[in-house]
Amino acid sequence: MKSIKLERINKSFNGELILENISLTIPQGAFFALLGPSGSGKTTLLRLIAGFEQPDSGKILLGDEDITHMPINKRRINTVFQNYALFPHMNVFDNVAYGLRLKKIPAEDIERRVIKILKAVHLEKHIYKAISQLSGGQQQRVALARAIINEPEVLLLDEPLAALDLKLRERMLIELIDLQSELKTTFIYVTHDQFEALTVSDQMAIMNMEGEIEQVGTPAQIYEFPNSVFVAQFVGTTNIFKGILHRSADKDSISIEGLGNFLVSVPAIATWAQDGSTAFMSLRPEKIEMSKKPLEGFSNQLRGTVVAIVYHGRSTQYNVHLSNDMVVRVFEQNEEHFPKDVVDYNDEVYLYWQKDNVVLLEK
Amino acid sequence: MNKQSLRATIAKEFTFLFSLPALIWPLVFLCVPLATILYLSVVSGTVPIISFHKYFQLIDWMHTRIIMRSLILGFGTAVMCLVCAYPIAYFFAIKAGRFKNLFLFLLMIPMWTNFLIQVYGWFFLLEYNGLINTFLLKVGLINEPLYLMNNMVAVFILMIYCYVPFMLMPLYTILEKLNIHLLEASSDLGASPMQTFMRITLPLSMPGIRTGTLLVFVLGFGEFAIPALVGGGKYMMVGSLISYYFLVVRDMGLGAAFTVLSGLVLIFFSFCIYLILGVWCLRDTKEEI
Numbered sequence A: 001m002k003s004i005k006l007e008r009i010n011k012s013f014n015g016e017l018i019l020e021n022i023s024l025t026i027p028q029g030a031f032f033a034l035l036g037p038s039g040s041g042k043t044t045l046l047r048l049i050a051g052f053e054q055p056d057s058g059k060i061l062l063g064d065e066d067i068t069h070m071p072i073n074k075r076r077i078n079t080v081f082q083n084y085a086l087f088p089h090m091n092v093f094d095n096v097a098y099g100l101r102l103k104k105i106p107a108e109d110i111e112r113r114v115i116k117i118l119k120a121v122h123l124e125k126h127i128y129k130a131i132s133q134l135s136g137g138q139q140q141r142v143a144l145a146r147a148i149i150n151e152p153e154v155l156l157l158d159e160p161l162a163a164l165d166l167k168l169r170e171r172m173l174i175e176l177i178d179l180q181s182e183l184k185t186t187f188i189y190v191t192h193d194q195f196e197a198l199t200v201s202d203q204m205a206i207m208n209m210e211g212e213i214e215q216v217g218t219p220a221q222i223y224e225f226p227n228s229v230f231v232a233q234f235v236g237t238t239n240i241f242k243g244i245l246h247r248s249a250d251k252d253s254i255s256i257e258g259l260g261n262f263l264v265s266v267p268a269i270a271t272w273a274q275d276g277s278t279a280f281m282s283l284r285p286e287k288i289e290m291s292k293k294p295l296e297g298f299s300n301q302l303r304g305t306v307v308a309i310v311y312h313g314r315s316t317q318y319n320v321h322l323s324n325d326m327v328v329r330v331f332e333q334n335e336e337h338f339p340k341d342v343v344d345y346n347d348e349v350y351l352y353w354q355k356d357n358v359v360l361l362e363k
Numbered sequence B: 001m002n003k004q005s006l007r008a009t010i011a012k013e014f015t016f017l018f019s020l021p022a023l024i025w026p027l028v029f030l031c032v033p034l035a036t037i038l039y040l041s042v043v044s045g046t047v048p049i050i051s052f053h054k055y056f057q058l059i060d061w062m063h064t065r066i067i068m069r070s071l072i073l074g075f076g077t078a079v080m081c082l083v084c085a086y087p088i089a090y091f092f093a094i095k096a097g098r099f100k101n102l103f104l105f106l107l108m109i110p111m112w113t114n115f116l117i118q119v120y121g122w123f124f125l126l127e128y129n130g131l132i133n134t135f136l137l138k139v140g141l142i143n144e145p146l147y148l149m150n151n152m153v154a155v156f157i158l159m160i161y162c163y164v165p166f167m168l169m170p171l172y173t174i175l176e177k178l179n180i181h182l183l184e185a186s187s188d189l190g191a192s193p194m195q196t197f198m199r200i201t202l203p204l205s206m207p208g209i210r211t212g213t214l215l216v217f218v219l220g221f222g223e224f225a226i227p228a229l230v231g232g233g234k235y236m237m238v239g240s241l242i243s244y245y246f247l248v249v250r251d252m253g254l255g256a257a258f259t260v261l262s263g264l265v266l267i268f269f270s271f272c273i274y275l276i277l278g279v280w281c282l283r284d285t286k287e288e289i
Helices: A042-050 A092-102 A107-120 A136-148 A166-183 A194-200 A219-224 A229-234 B003-042 B053-058 B061-095 B097-112 B115-126 B131-139 B152-176 B180-188 B193-221 B225-230 B238-249 B252-280
Strands: A004-013 A016-026 A031-035 A057-062 A077-080 A154-158 A186-191 A203-207 A213-217 A239-247 A252-256 A260-264 A278-283 A289-291 A300-311 A315-322 A327-333 A348-353 A359-361
Touching (some): A004 A042, A016 A042, A042 A077, A042 A154, A077 A136, A092 A136, A107 A136, A213 A229, A229 A359, A239 A260, B061 B097, B061 B152, B061 B252, B115 B225, B152 B193, B193 B252
Parallel strands (some): A031 A186, A077 A154
Antiparallel strands (some): A004 A016, A239 A252, A252 A260, A278 A359
């Protein structure tokens, strides 16, 4: 396990800038997720680290070693490909043994290690099967085994679970977490699925459509304290209000056109937040309390009409139409089989939230 | 039975009629000629008696040599076509990117030219005062012209020229389907470019190699026009001997027997090639390459 350090990486294809001035440190032994929408350049970044592409400028360090121009086969980095890229003319054993055979390791050692690793990924019953006889989930495990048997310093995973169904994906996520904590290898996990990223990683970076890194942090930091509207909207669901900030000694508030004034708390680090500056307020749907009658103990209140109800099972999403024509999404836990207070279409409801539960954003 | 269900019954019972052309064609143009040749090779004379004496006439050094010469020509052409076509197919399919269709098109254009025009085009290049000799003399690499025409060199050059497309197409088809991620995965796992080629690219392109080799071998074995045109008439091939027996000697029995014999030899060696190259791809390569 070693760290990966990217220093001012630029990369363009056919004159189009894919990655712009990327600097990023991935600490050793981390389970690091690289999250971004399709086309944000996250796969390109992964391919640069693996060595399939060369950056136009900038440096890539593995530990202290500059590997920017090192050939692919010399890097102690292995990749789990999105489409698995298993060798179709080899069986499971030969696929997994491929890397070890290239290193001219004695046959009996190879056999011992391959069988051990196949047991670890629960494939001991399929050792001599052809790749075409395996299910998608089993192929995924072969791809994983084939990469980790080489004991890489860094393991790259390029949307490894994209082709699996939801249940299997959830199980594989847990297995990946267990595997990583056992191996202590640095994992870099590329995905566009925020659920996967939040689940597996202990640190993550969010990339935007311009090929820049928007924010780096732990999943909780990213979810609770996004630093831009893009991050707030990309990770999870949120409601964004645009308004003007009013600051005074005892209280801070934001005035939103058509809705009124709302109390907010401005963190000390937000130096951009001056009296009169434009700001965005991000309010997560699950942090809103909804009631048919007015409630006590909340300073911030909105009134609106329910226009849509989406039942998710464990929770229900209500779309509430406000007086300024904005629609706010609210999640309510379905805690009881027979709730006393049933909210229906066209009901008038009151929405409440604590001022500490909103995030103020500059852009 | 009402009219509609009658029609349905007719449609159901007689749809096989539509496949008749596909059955009649091989029957008339493959089975009947083959049966005729077989019949002619064992039945001769005015009294129809089955005898194999025409075959015994073929057992001599001359016929063996001609068959061996055709085998060598076919096999040699196949091997050299493979050597020439593989890098080209690899380049077109993997490295050429968006220009690959253009390259392929440019390569195919000469194929549409009449065969004789192609051969005479080569005359200008290969003859004693031809372009190649003139060029080499001017450059000073040789002091007197080389004999490039009317020998085995010319035969092989033209054989390769004419048969390379038959090797190129199957190779290109199989290499174009090759998943580039497999090559990336191989180098990712520590393989050098050479190791990746030997362990991934070559085994996965074996079906194409096999198809191409068999195609060129079979066609090259039966070739007689090129040796006749540029071989200076020195080299009798299987094809030319067959036409000689049928059209010049007019010994139908001998011609038919020789046809059957050389056909069997061809089938035997094709099968050998198929098996030898098949060992390479015995493992499951049928699924998504």
